[in-house]
Amino acid sequence: xxxxxxxGGGLVQAGxxxxxxxxxxxxxxxTFTMGWFRQAPGxxxxxxxxxxxxxxxxxxxxxxxxxxxxxDTAANTVILLMNNLKPEDTALYYCAARDGGSRAWPPRExxxxxxxxxxxxxxxx
Numbered sequence: 001x002x003x004x005x006x007x008g009g010g011l012v013q014a015g016x017x018x019x020x021x022x023x024x025x026x027x028x029x030x031t032f033t034m035g036w037f038r039q040a041p042g043x044x045x046x047x048x049x050x051x052x053x054x055x056x057x058x059x060x061x062x063x064x065x066x067x068x069x070x071x072d073t074a075a076n077t078v079i080l081l082m083n084n085l086k087p088e089d090t091a092l093y094y095c096a097a098r099d100g101g102s103r104a105w106p107p108r109e110x111x112x113x114x115x116x117x118x119x120x121x122x123x124x125x
Contacts, residue, residue, distance in 0.1 A: 009119030022095030038091035
């Protein structure tokens with residue numbers, strides 16, 4: 001089990017950028033698949049990006065070419081760099097962790113065992 005704390009959310013104008021961080025503790029994330037999800041008001045939680053323990057990444061079509069997921073292994077942290085933000089990106093962003101890989105790619109929401117509390121991102125038009 002790993003504990004996750006997200007940070008970096010805030011209010012930004014459309015076209016702006018934010019850098020979300022997910023700090024992990026309890027275990028090293030070297031062997032973990034790390035994902036980002038988001039949930040907008042009145043909507044279900046949805047997949048945003050994933051970084052597998054083998055170095056693979058994947059993104060939701062809605063954020064491809066705008067968002068980048070990366071790892072700072074030394075800091076045991078996962079980063080989500082979000083550029084060219086749009087009002088429809090407004091949501092509560094969650095970090096999730098799964099020890100090892102999964103059969104599905106990208107992993108399904110219920111493949112992840114550990115979740116953070118989320119950080120709010122609000123994009124104004």
